[in-house]
Amino acid sequence: xxxxxxxxxxxxxxxxxxxxxxxxxxxxxxxxxxxxxxxxxxxxxxxxxxxxxxxxxxxxxx
Numbered sequence: 320x321x322x323x324x325x326x327x328x329x330x331x332x333x334x335x336x337x338x339x340x341x342x343x344x345x346x347x348x349x350x351x352x353x354x355x356x357x358x359x360x361x362x363x364x365x366x367x368x369x370x371x372x373x374x375x376x377x378x379x380x381x
Contacts, residue, residue, distance in 0.1 A: 320362065322369040324378040330354055331366035338363060 322328035327350070334354040336342040347355055354363060 320366055322366045324376060325371060325374050326377045328367060328369055328371065331363050334358065335360065335363040335367050
């Protein structure tokens with residue numbers, strides 16, 4: 320599942336770092352905390368590694 324915005328990609332990267340023990344889980348907030356709780360490390364890695372070119376800063380709320 321690719322990220323749809325840079326913000327979503329950043330949140331996935333933060334959640335992935337926490338899953339790997341590189342960042343404290345208590346430092347996660349909002350979307351990154353939700354992603355940490357609901358997604359596997361593999362899913363987070365796929366989302367965080369999505370190419371950034373052409374992505375909006377935030378996804379439109381459609």
